[in-house]
Amino acid sequence: MVIANERDVTASVLSEIERSRDARFREIMSSAVRHLHDWVREVRLTEAEFQKAGAVIAKLGQLSDKSHNEVVLIAGSLGVSALVCLLNNGEGGKRETTANLLGPFWRAGSPRTENGGSIVRSPTAGDPMFVTAFVADLDGKPVAGAEVDVWHTSGEGIYENQDPKQADMNLRGKFTTDAEGKIRFRSVKPVGYPIPVNGPVGDLLREQGRHNLRPAHIHFLIFKPGYKTQFSQVYSSDDPNLDTDVQFGVTRALIGRYVRHERERAPDADVQGPWYSLTHHFVIEPGEARLPMPPITGKAGPDAKPVSVVLPREAR
Numbered sequence: 185m186v187i188a189n190e191r192d193v194t195a196s197v198l199s200e201i202e203r204s205r206d207a208r209f210r211e212i213m214s215s216a217v218r219h220l221h222d223w224v225r226e227v228r229l230t231e232a233e234f235q236k237a238g239a240v241i242a243k244l245g246q247l248s249d250k251s252h253n254e255v256v257l258i259a260g261s262l263g264v265s266a267l268v269c270l271l272n273n274g275e276g277g278k279r280e281t282t283a284n285l286l287g288p289f290w291r292a293g294s295p296r297t298e299n300g301g302s303i304v305r306s307p308t309a310g311d312p313m314f315v316t317a318f319v320a321d322l323d324g325k326p327v328a329g330a331e332v333d334v335w336h337t338s339g340e341g342i343y344e345n346q347d348p349k350q351a352d353m354n355l356r357g358k359f360t361t362d363a364e365g366k367i368r369f370r371s372v373k374p375v376g377y378p379i380p381v382n383g384p385v386g387d388l389l390r391e392q393g394r395h396n397l398r399p400a401h402i403h404f405l406i407f408k409p410g411y412k413t414q415f416s417q418v419y420s421s422d423d424p425n426l427d428t429d430v431q432f433g434v435t436r437a438l439i440g441r442y443v444r445h446e447r448e449r450a451p452d453a454d455v456q457g458p459w460y461s462l463t464h465h466f467v468i469e470p471g472e473a474r475l476p477m478p479p480i481t482g483k484a485g486p487d488a489k490p491v492s493v494v495l496p497r498e499a500r
């Protein structure tokens with residue numbers, strides 16, 4: 185089609201999309217093009233702004249590598265990840281769900297660990313923590329034999345993949361639920377952490393005057409054939425940033441009670457001083473069991489730099 189005016193452009197692109205063989209591809213792409221063109225018209229995007237937007241998108245890809253995924257970070261920072269999660273879980277968004285964001289730090293191949301075992305694989309800062317988690321179906325019946333991956337930060341707020349000091353796969357493990365639908369493990373209490381701000385995500389947050397912190401949490405990935413694979417995160421009820429999570433991930437169902445014990449005896453005899461316990465319940469739904477593509481595949485090199493904290497505008 186020879187283009188006569190700006191309206192013709194949209195019609196021309198949509199007619200080409202109509203030739204696609206896959207009906208879902210046609211639906212997604214034609215809607216995306218309509219919204220994208222409408223957005224350009226609504227804001228009267230200038231040529232300079234268009235070039236800047238292209239450079240931002242290119243940078244998202246250029247900054248992503250085996251230990252960092254800038255695309256996942258910006259999707260979270262714009263709330264898209266939370267929206268996709270809440271529309272696709274809890275029976276299509278009708279009921280509360282224990283599903284949450286996968287996040288950018290899941291790695292495939294976590295070491296299999298016995299129930300009750302420790303996932304601390306090298307000396308790691310943080311208070312001892314004992315976690316018990318239950319997996320049930322929509323009727324409340326325990327789901328036995330589910331594989332549960334867990335991963336979280338150290339007491340310094342750093343994942344092993346970002347930290348050359350931690351052993352490979354430190355604070356990561358794969359457990360299997362028992363007849364009660366239960367897993368148990370020992371670790372150290374995670375603390376909240378800043379997300380990287382050396383790229384477009386940092387520019388976005390600084391422009392908006394937002395901080396770059398996530399509240400402390402433990403990630404879970406629950407897999408069993410016959411059930412929709414569930415990603416989850418259980419947030420620490422004592423964290424000051426529950427209301428302002430930079431990834432918009434905190435839901436009421438996922439604020440966990442991390443209980444501090446000052447005097448009681450810990451489950452393991454070697455624990456001296458205060459320790460924490462956490463018990464949480466997950467509900468999984470019938471559906472497709474499918475592992476996601478790992479957002480990262482390995483550890484950062486020895487020259488990895490610590491991530492800096494961006495203060496919110498009111499604190500600057």
Ligand SMILES: [Fe+2]
Nearest residue numbers: 287289401403
């Ligand atoms: Fe995380």
